[in-house]
Amino acid sequence: MTTTRNTAERLIKKYPNRRLYDTETSTYITLADVKQLVLDQEVFKVIDAKSSEDLTRSILLQIILEEESGGLPMFSSPMLSQIIRFYGHAMQGMMGTYLEKNIQVFMDIQNKLADQSKNLNEGRTMNPEAWSQFMNMQAPMMQGMMTSYIEQSKNMFVQMQEQMQTQTRSMFGGFPFPPGMPRNPEPGKK
Structure with missing residues (x-):
């Protein structure tokens, strides 16, 4: 099939x-x-x-x-426990989006590596020395991609926090907030 x-x-x-x-x-x-x-x-x-x-x-x-x-599990017991704890939690919907976006970024990185390895292997057999050279050339690129991935992940998390704060303020707008806490901060500012 x-x-x-x-x-x-x-x-x-x-x-x-x-x-x-x-x-x-x-x-x-x-x-x-x-x-x-x-x-x-x-x-x-x-x-x-x-x-x-x-x-x-x-x-x-x-x-x-x-x-x-069967085989090697992808999810550890502590990770599954953490996922279960998000059900019914105020951040349940945002966590799903966060995980989905992170998986997409990871897939993008994987596709870039696959494309680059195809270009390397065109017309020749891949021996251990060629693979080692390819991986050595990839180290700086991988570091850059992982840095970008971590930065994107951090930014998504910050956005989730800001959304939660905005939703909380709109839900509890009639309640007095502690002194010094702005009622409606500008987007991106706390």
């Missing part, structure tokens, strides 16, 4: 017997097939066959659970 297309959303129905039915291929598929759709960057939606409820997130979480259970 390695077709790549980016036109219409592919519809997968989940039946009460827990089977997944791909309406495009008119066949039953497995979670491994759904994982392959993700890897192939297919646009799809999983719905409950009876209620038409969107189950896409639930299926994706099942795939993550299977991946975490």
Whole structure:
């Protein structure tokens, strides 16, 4: 199942017997097939066959659970505990956006490295010495990208804090704030 297309959303129905039915291929598929759709960057939606409820997130979480259970897990127990603590917390929505943006920046860095390694390897075999030279050339660039990544991450966090402060002030505008605390500071100033 390695077709790549980016036109219409592919519809997968989940039946009460827990089977997944791909309406495009008119066949039953497995979670491994759904994982392959993700890897192939297919646009799809999983719905409950009876209620038409969107189950896409639930299926994706099942795939993550299977991946975490086998092999090397990506998430440590303390990290998962921290994520759980954000549910119901005032910053829950912002944390999701923060994580999503950080993952996107990380993917951008990964794509840049992949592009550069393709250019290096055109027309020749990659031996350990060539790889070592490539990595030595990449060190300054990687340092720059990581510095940029950290700076972007810090800026996103600062923006989240400012949004929380603005929301708090608007929610509690009728309450007196402590002396010296401005009621409506200019954006970017505290």
